[in-house]
Amino acid sequence: MPAHICKKKTPQSPTPKNKTQPQLHSTLLNFLPRLPLFHHAPAQIHLLPPPLLPPIPFLFFSGPLRHFSRRRRRPPRIQVRRQARLHSPTSCLATWNFSADPCAVPRITHFTCGVTCSGDRVVQLTLDSQGYSGTLTPFISKLTQLITLDLGDNNFYGPIPSSISSLPNLRNLILRVNSFSGPLPPSIATLASLGTLDLSRNSLAGTLPNLNSLTGLTRLDLSYNKLTGSLPRLPPNLNELALKANSLSGPLTKSSFGGLTRLMVVELSENSFTGSLESWFFLLPSLQQANLAKNSLTSVAVANLPPTPTPANWWPWI
Numbered sequence: 643m644p645a646h647i648c649k650k651k652t653p654q655s656p657t658p659k660n661k662t663q664p665q666l667h668s669t670l671l672n673f674l675p676r677l678p679l680f681h682h683a684p685a686q687i688h689l690l691p692p693p694l695l696p697p698i699p700f701l702f703f704s705g706p707l708r709h710f711s712r713r714r715r716r717p718p719r720i721q722v723r724r725q726a727r728l729h730s731p732t733s734c735l736a737t738w739n740f741s742a743d744p745c746a747v748p749r750i751t752h753f754t755c756g757v758t759c760s761g762d763r764v765v766q767l768t769l770d771s772q773g774y775s776g777t778l779t780p781f782i783s784k785l786t787q788l789i790t791l792d793l794g795d796n797n798f799y800g801p802i803p804s805s806i807s808s809l810p811n812l813r814n815l816i817l818r819v820n821s822f823s824g825p826l827p828p829s830i831a832t833l834a835s836l837g838t839l840d841l842s843r844n845s846l847a848g849t850l851p852n853l854n855s856l857t858g859l860t861r862l863d864l865s866y867n868k869l870t871g872s873l874p875r876l877p878p879n880l881n882e883l884a885l886k887a888n889s890l891s892g893p894l895t896k897s898s899f900g901g902l903t904r905l906m907v908v909e910l911s912e913n914s915f916t917g918s919l920e921s922w923f924f925l926l927p928s929l930q931q932a933n934l935a936k937n938s939l940t941s942v943a944v945a946n947l948p949p950t951p952t953p954a955n956w957w958p959w960i
Contacts, residue, residue, distance in 0.1 A: 733770070733772050734755040734756045734769070734770050734772075737755060744757045744759060744764060745759035745761070745762045745763065745764060747762070755770075756768060756769065756770075760787070763787040764785070764787070764788070765787055765788065765789045765790070765811075766788075766789055766790040766791075766792075767785075767788070767790070767791060767792070768790065768792040768793075769792065769793050769794075769796060771794070771795035771796060772796070773796055773797050774793075774796040774797065774798065775796065775797035775798060775799065775821075776798055776799075777798065777799060777800035777801075778793075778798060778800065778802060778803060778806075778817075778822075779803065780803040780804075780805040781805075782803060782805060782806055782809070783803075783805035783806065783807075783808035783809065785809060786808065786809065786810065786811070787811055788809050788811060788812055789811050789812065789813050789814070790812075790813065790814040790816075791809075791812065791814070791815055791816070791817075792814065792816040793816070793817050793820065794816045794817060794818040794819055794820070794840070795818065795819045795820075796819070796820055797820060797821055798817070798820040798821065798822060799820065799821040799822060799823065800822065800823065800824075801822070801823060801824035801825075801827075802817070802822055802824070802826070802827055802830075802841075802846075803827070804827040804828075804829040805829075806827065806829070806830065806833075807827070807829035807830060807832045807833060809833065810833075810834070810835065811835055812833050812835060812836060813835050813836060813837045813838070813858075814836075814837065814838045815830075815833070815836060815838070815839050815840070815841075816838065816840045817840070817841050817844065818840045818841060818842045818843055818844070818863070819842070819843045819844075820843075820844050821844060821845055822841065822844040822845065822846060823844070823845040823846065823847065824846065824847065824848070825846065825847060825848035825849075826841070826846055826848065826850065826851055826864070826869075827851075828851040828852075830851065830853070830856075831851055831852060831853050831854075831855050831856060832855070833856065834855075834856070834857075834858065835858060836856055836858060836859050837858050837859060837860055837861070838859075838860070838861045839856075839859060839861070839862050839863070839864075840861070840863045841863070841864050841867070842863045842864060842865040842866055842867070842884065843865065843866040843867075844866075844867055845867065845868055846864070846867040846868065846869060847867070847868040847869065847870070848869065848870065848871075849869070849870060849871035849872075849874075850864070850869055850871060850873065850874050850890075851874070852874045852875060853874070853876065853877050854874070854875040854876065854877055854878065855877075856877040857877065857878060857879055858879065859877040859879065859880060860879055860880060860881045860882070860904075861880070861881060861882045862876075862877065862880060862882070862883055862884070862885075863882070863884040864884070864885050864888070865884045865885060865886040865887055865888070865909065866886065866887045866888075867887075867888050868888065868889060869885070869888040869889065869890055870888070870889045870890065870891070871890065871891065871892070872890070872891060872892035872893075873885075873890060873892070873894065873895070873898045873915075874898065875897060875898055875900065876898055876899060876902060878901045878902060879902075879904055880902055880904065880905050881904055881905065881906050881907070881928075882905075882906065882907040883905065883907065883908050883909065883910075884907070884909040885909065885910050885913065886909045886910065886911050886912055886913075886933075887911070887912040887913075888912075888913055889913065889914060890910075890913040890914065890915065891913070891914040891915060891916065892915065892916060892917075893915070893916060893917035893918075894910075894915055894917070894919055894923065894934075894939075896920070896922050896923075899922075899923065899926065902926060903926075903927050903928060904928050905926055905928055905929060906928050906929060906930045906931070907930065907931045907932075908929065908931070908932040908933070908934075909931075909932075909933050910932075910933065910934050910937070911933045911934060911935040911936050911937070912935070912936045912937075913936075913937050914937065914938055915934070915937040915938065915939060916937075916938045916939065916940065917939065917940060918939070918940055918941040918942070918943060919934065919939055919941070919942045919943065920943050921943045921944055924944055
């Protein structure tokens, strides 16, 4: 059974918090690198066979890592070499024993938050909102049992590595409110188990890759980025779509929304969509809310709407 070590506190604001933060420098940090490769604890975590993994300086983050903190749990085994000052006693890191295996049996309290194990694997890693910064390295792909990766509401930066597609069990990828940049890796479309993808409020640029193959994806939020181009075909089982405040353009076509029988919420405001919005959009069977304000649409066709819509069928435009 997964050992739930802590619960992530829901942020009160979408803006990163400015508070006294723990200082953690990457030159002193070996975090997830040695997860699979250190065998110092009685119970060992085997993400990959140890002989296949060279000493990796930074498996998870690299660069000046100012706050590496708590939130929940993550795949294999975690070992961090720390010679850092934690200025905030409330930081999750302040509770961590960086020389211990968080998935050791019997469970002890050397990791009181941020990590959850299932058996001898870390399956979740969730950081608190302490303004941690650094980059996400390709070595994240070594965490093959990862289910949830949540680094939201911090100051991480740099590209999202394409190797993230090597996490076959990943269901929740939450990197919102950071400073990630570059394109959205097309390889994300291979994450067959993905259910939630929230990369909102970053600096991601380029066009949207085709995510139609993500049949398990129910929530997609890429709002407040710098994405351009037209809307590709969307994942078929979406419940919520949010692409607010990008630079997306072109017409909204039926082919993009084809088969979205479960789509309830659409947030596409503050983009550059053009052309006419045809009546098929309003006839999406589960649609309850839509916001297309501040675009360049020339007309809206509503001829085939049901005769007497209920309040749940109205769509706010502004």
